[in-house]
Amino acid sequence: MKKITTFEQKKVLILGLARSGEAAARLLHSLGALVTVNDGKAFDENPAAKALLKEGIQVICGNHPLELLDEGFAYMVKNPGIRYDNPMVKRALAKKIPVLTEVELAYLVSEAPIIGITGTNGKTTTTTLIAEILNADGRSAKLAGNIGFPASEVAATATEKDTLVMELSSFQLMGTIDFKPKIALITNIFSSHLDYHGSQEAYEAAKWRIQENLTADEYLVLNFNQEKCRALAAHTAAQVVAFATEQQVDGAYSLEGKLYFRDEFIMETAALALPGEHNLENALAAIAVAKLSGVENQAIIKVLTSFSGVKHRLQYLGEISGRKVYNDSKATNILATKRALSGFENSKLWLLAGGLDRGNDFDELLPVVSGLKGMAVFGETAPKLQKLADQLHIPTVPSENVATALKEVFEKSTAGDTILLSPASASWDQYKTFEERGDMFIKAFEELKGELK
Template sequence: MQISRGTQAVVIGLGAAGLSTVRYLVNRGVRVRVSDRRAVEQIPPDTLAFLKQAEVALETGGHTAAFLAGADMVIPGPGVPLDLPVLQAARKQGLPVLGELALAAGQYAVPVIAVTGSNGKTTVTSLIGELLRASGKNPFVGGNIGTPLLDYFADPQGYDAVVLELSSFQLDLAGAFRPDIGLLLNISPDHLDRHGSLEAYTLAKQNLFRHQQLGDRAILGADDPVAAATPLNPEVGRFTFGRAEGCTARIADGRILLTLMAGALSGKTEYVLSGTTLHSSVNQLNAAAAILAVTLAGCEQAGIAEGLRRFVPPPHRMAEVATIDGVRFINDSKATNIGALEAALAGCESPVVLIAGGRDKGSDYSLLREVVGRKVKHLVLVGEAAGLMRAALGSLVPTEAATTMEDAVRRAMTAAASGDLVLLAPGCASFDMFSGYDERGRVFAECVHQIGQERLEA
């Protein structure tokens, strides 16, 4: 989106993305004001110093409609609820409410690969970045993965591609943004507390493809019926990955079989995942999606194979923590919705003692009954959603509640036998007990290691 100098913008929320938005706008001569719900004492001093130097007005302690006076646009951060009264007031005044993606639309000077889905986004985004680097390219990797997507414009020189992980929150306000290659991995119920329904959440994800045009490509997870049925503009190239016959990137016996019929890219290639960190059933899907994306971006087999060999998945995703008395402990703290929990359990071959729970996101836990009944021998519940999960699943397996993560790990160890697997896959957000899924995963690992040390010393 082109913005003229002298435009006045109000940014709502001063998180990492909000601060990046302020920098982006200031560098384009926009007159910026920022409203944040925190008290001024809670805002980092270096942030306050930047705002003062850039002559950015700051409202703290909440958001008021009066602060919008004279604004030409309002830009909420991705984590800002869209039903905030100040945003409702903006809409009533006829002010455009834009997201960071809308600002970036049409501004990237290099091809954009964008990844969304309920589960696997970070792994696929990180893997695409690694495969591009192994192929001799220099990608900017950002978005929901940690580096704000507008940070690209602070120093765009030298990048060959942009790889973005995008959440439904970001895609809610995507504007005219369109990726050259867009990936929708899967759809399962998540963030229903924000979107209100699975249908609304799905539509937000599908915004990724809304403005694609001739020459653009869409990659869809064929194993997921909702993702596979995503409508596309007729001139957009449709490609699929999954386990079914006919997929462009098909998973078979731990290999990825890639068949392309796209001009210069036409041909068949094969990638073997044994000996890599991507051999699990979940990561086979992630690998297939990433391989397909970078092949469409022009990478060749040798570079892709090297990238697969050296890739290390992000932490807290089916990560081995320890084996104690024959019991394996697996940290999948990033399983923050029921789709991720279901996928984690589906890939387990040993009897599972499951640690689950946290802050509810409006999920229907009864959807887990089939996989829990088939895979789980004992269930330990934590956090605010424990009661809801017990009501939905407690009749299937022995179930108990724990008050802390240490209590949960000890109860799980007691319930497990040699050959079992203790799996932390919460299926919920972490914010009732932890600052994020990463802290939850670290605390889980610390508790496991403490038990291991106690066993050694006994």
């Protein structure tokens, strides 16, 4: 870790704890900052605040007093989930106090080069692919950022021999000033998080911050399947490297069933372990970053032919009596399920779907579910999905939850079929999170596989 003096004897306010706030507080404390943590959770119910207090860090819990900002703070480091219209954040900005997120701290102290990945969809899968490819090539890649490992915590222990592979949300990127990765990647840009950013333009501007400080010495990898990204390519100082499907570009591309990087054949498209057009894009993005990092093709092929997916994101669980089973519990909306379905042959596919009813119908799924072998429906949206299936004369299995759906569909399916949990709905009608929903499905898979041994 670089022993920077930027924060030495400077008063810094950490707004909001969670894992990133806790990590930022410890890092700044080690750098000699005068740290105050302000968290909304009451102290008696706040183990993180108690631990920080024992380490000599001041904590103020249970409320957010605006007058706290009159105490001469030089910086605020906020939890990424806290919006900029929050009264504390607005007050800090009005007082000209720089408002950072902890990925900026990670950059400032990191001895390791950073590969930064952002985008609307595919960030986690692509970030994980890149890290696994680098490690397969004998590098030391460390996952960090929005993927679940606080960036400042990982950066504090990384050395120049490591590489930080960092997933970055728009929320995190808004709190950067000097942040500059060696390679930046934007997987795609769609409409998202408008409640936080206020407009699509503001959301896109936040994503675009990933390349804010890049020069001709760094690389920006862009999705040339999207006209928006192609247009953005003209507005960066970085070297632009493209990826695209079914067209030749200066970068990674697929053509006639083969994957290439700058005309160098890498592997057959059919050998990819993950199905779907979106995963083809993820693979090409990972290839581009890997080749720019000097990775051997053997490592790329090894990972891309065996990668079973990130947990709950079109994750291949395995096979039971000839049926392949996938867990895509993260598919909490229609677009995600449409993308998942693109990778399978409908005539042999059983779709398990349902969850929280947000008031929308499922007509957008009509073209992509046509010809399904069957569906299991559950949760609040079950009646709407049943109606969809009836329109297309798809056999259905009304189920209580994801676990019973798997067992019931297994009985009706045959060897050679695929069973896919891709709910097209949020999980909150029956589960606290999509992870809890996916974990129940995984447990049901393991139990069923054990019973049939």
